[in-house]
Amino acid sequence: MALTPKQKKMAIWSVVVVAGAAFGFWKWLSGPKVPKEFGYGNGRVEATTVEILSKFSARIEAINAREGDMVTKGQVLVQLDTKELNAQLRAAQAEVDQQKQAKKSAKALVAQRKSELLLAKQTLARSKSLYVTKDISLKELQEDETALATAEATLAAAEADYVKSDASIEAAVAKADTIRVNLGESELMAPLDGRVLYRSREPGEVVNADSSILTVLDLTDVYLQFYLPTEKAGKVAIGAEARIVLDAYPDRPIPAKVTFVESRSQFTPKQVETQSERDKLMFRIKVSVDPDILKRNIDRVKTGLPGMAYVRLDDNAPWPAKLAVPADNEPRTNP
Numbered sequence: 001m002a003l004t005p006k007q008k009k010m011a012i013w014s015v016v017v018v019a020g021a022a023f024g025f026w027k028w029l030s031g032p033k034v035p036k037e038f039g040y041g042n043g044r045v046e047a048t049t050v051e052i053l054s055k056f057s058a059r060i061e062a063i064n065a066r067e068g069d070m071v072t073k074g075q076v077l078v079q080l081d082t083k084e085l086n087a088q089l090r091a092a093q094a095e096v097d098q099q100k101q102a103k104k105s106a107k108a109l110v111a112q113r114k115s116e117l118l119l120a121k122q123t124l125a126r127s128k129s130l131y132v133t134k135d136i137s138l139k140e141l142q143e144d145e146t147a148l149a150t151a152e153a154t155l156a157a158a159e160a161d162y163v164k165s166d167a168s169i170e171a172a173v174a175k176a177d178t179i180r181v182n183l184g185e186s187e188l189m190a191p192l193d194g195r196v197l198y199r200s201r202e203p204g205e206v207v208n209a210d211s212s213i214l215t216v217l218d219l220t221d222v223y224l225q226f227y228l229p230t231e232k233a234g235k236v237a238i239g240a241e242a243r244i245v246l247d248a249y250p251d252r253p254i255p256a257k258v259t260f261v262e263s264r265s266q267f268t269p270k271q272v273e274t275q276s277e278r279d280k281l282m283f284r285i286k287v288s289v290d291p292d293i294l295k296r297n298i299d300r301v302k303t304g305l306p307g308m309a310y311v312r313l314d315d316n317a318p319w320p321a322k323l324a325v326p327a328d329n330e331p332r333t334n335p
Contacts, residue, residue, distance in 0.1 A: 034310060034320060034323075035317060035320065037312065037313050037314040037317035038310050038311065038312055038313060038317070038320075039228045039232035039233070039235075039236065039285075039310070039311045039313055040226075040308055040309060040310045040311070041226030041227050041228060041285070041308070041309055042226060042306065042307065042308050042309075043224045043225050043226040043306070043307070043308075043309060044224065044303075044304055044305065044306050044307070045222060045223075045224055045244070045246070045302065045303050045304060045305045045306075045307065046222070046223055046224065046225065046303055046304075047217045047218055047219060047221060047222045047223070047301075047303045048217070048218040048221040049197060049215050049216065049217055049218070050191055050192065050194070050215070050216045050217075050218060051212045051214075051215055051216075052077055052078060052188050052190075052212065052213050052214040052215070052216060053188075053210050053211060053212055053213065054078075054080060054188070054207045054208070054209060054210070054211050054213060055182060055185045055209060055210075056085075056182050056185070056209050057206070057207065057208050057209055058080040058081055058082075058084070058085075058186070058206070058207065059080070059081040059204065059205070059206045059207075060078060060079075060080060060081070060201055060202070060203050060204060060205050060206075060207060060213065061079045061080060061081045061203065062078070062079040062203055063077065063078050063079075063199065063201070063202065063203055063213065063214070064076060064077055064078070064079070065077050065196045065199070065214060066196065066199060067196050067197065067198060067199050068195065068196060069195065069196045070193075070194070070195050070298075070299070071190040071193070071194060071195070071196060071216060072190060072193050073189075073190055073191065073192050073193050074189050074190065075189060075190045076187045076188070076189055077188050077189060077190055077196075077213075077214055077216075078187070078188035078213050078214065079186065079187055079188075080185075080186040080187075080188070081186075082183055082186045085179055085182055085183050085186065086183070088179050089176060089179045089180065089183065092172065092175045092176035092179055093176055095172040095175070095176075096169065096172040096173055096176055098172075099165065099168045099169040099171075099172045100169055102165055102168065103162070103165035103166065103168075103169060106158065106161045106162040106165045107162055109158045109161070109162075110155070110158045110159055110162050112158075113151070113154050113155035113158040113159075114155060116151045116154065116155075117148075117151040117152060117154075117155050119151075120144070120147050120148040120150075120151040120152075121148060121151075123144050123147065123148075124144045124145060124147070124148045127140060127141050127144040128141065188213065188214075190216060191216075192216070192218050192220070193219070193220065193298065194216045194217045194218050194219050194220075195216065195217045195219055195301075196214055196215070196216055196217075197215045197216065197217045197303075198214065198215040199213075199214055200212050200213055200214065200215070201213045217303060219294055219298050219301045220291045220294050220295055220298070221288070221291070221294075222288065222289045222294055222301055222303070223256075223259065223286050223287060223288040223289065224244050224256075224286075224287055224307060224309045225284055225285065225286045225287075226284075226285055226287075226308075226309045227282040227283065227284055227285065228282065228283055228285055228311075229281065229282055229283075230265070230281045230282075230283070232313060233261065233262075233281075233282075233283035233285065235313040235314075236258055236261050236285055236311055236313065237258065238258055238259065238260075238261060239257055239258060239259075240257065240258040240311055240312055240313070240315075241255070241256075241257060241311070241312045241315075241319075242255075242256040242257055242258055242287035242309060242310060242311040242312070243255060243256060243309070243310045243319070243323045243325075244256050244287065244289065244307055244308070244309050244310075245307055245308045245309075245310070245323070246305050246306070246307035247305070247306050247307050248305055248307075251322075253310075253322070253323045253324070253325055254289055254293070255289070255290055255293065255325050256287040256288055256289045256290065256309070257287065257288060257290070258285060258286070258287050258311055259286050259287065259288040260284075260285070260286035261283065261284075261285055261286075262283045262284035262285070264283075265281035265282055265283055285309070285311065287309050287311060310323055
């Protein structure tokens with residue numbers, strides 16, 4: 001049965017896709033030709049990201065950066081509306097003043113209760129003398145004793161209220177201080193030099209506490225992660241020399257160092273019993289670019305670019321010519 005033009009086109013595309021996949025798989029198997037003293041793997045350039053978050057619920061008044069903008073440490077990136085916070089601060093300060101006034105009243109009440117207690121003691125002493133001479137009844141004496149006990153209890157309550165007034169003042173002051181701190185946090189500043197990766201919000205929007213507004217890339221902490229099998233991963237040392245070669249710049253090796261070796265394998269068979277199965281274990285390796293190089297080329301640094309990472313497993317092995325860099329530890333051209 002003859003194929004329709006549409007079916008022929010689909011068949012051709014299927015052959016192209018299968019051929020492309022087969023070529024890619026063959027290329028992966030063959031890999032780059034490097035000495036056995038080196039390990040290598042592919043990955044993408046990544047950088048540490050920092051989220052610019054709102055500490056409290058507020059309306060965004062202004063955002064001073066867009067995606068792709070370079071920012072410097074201390075630069076004000078976001079301004080949050082502070083009208084509500086200013087009102088809260090005035091109310092909190094009024095509460096502080098009120099609690100201080102309450103303390104003065106409590107102190108005056110303590111003085112009054114002490115005077116009443118002194119009078120109750122004097123009255124009871126006189127009543128005891130009169131009772132001895134039969135000038136007052138037992139009932140009157142007992143009433144004066146009760147009055148003394150009442151005066152003592154009343155004084156104790158007044159003194160307790162006075163002590164509590166200090167705690168009330170401290171609580172009101174702490175509340176006001178918290179609001180002042182939030183006012184200081186209404187200007188969200190860049191914590192480092194970097195580039196804005198994402199802008200998640202826009203001026204006028206209301207954000208909740210811990211809501212992300214901007215995501216900033218730390219362009220001084222750039223790295224590439226890849227995987228090595230057990231045989232090679234076990235020979236990788238922290239601090240070992242490495243190279244990153246980006247697909248976009250295959251002739252520009254970038255010097256780097258190993259900064260992380262995973263302690264556990266990432267790809268593990270269900271049961272590891274034979275040598276061949278142990279060889280399938282893969283460990284994540286992280287190589288980071290020298291921060292000094294990044295600072296000198298910060299405007300050129302990009303993340304997401306695919307490439308290869310090479311790590312030296314033997315400190316005495318010379319780097320292949322295609323991976324060598326000048327003695328000053330700089331790439332042949334800017335990364």
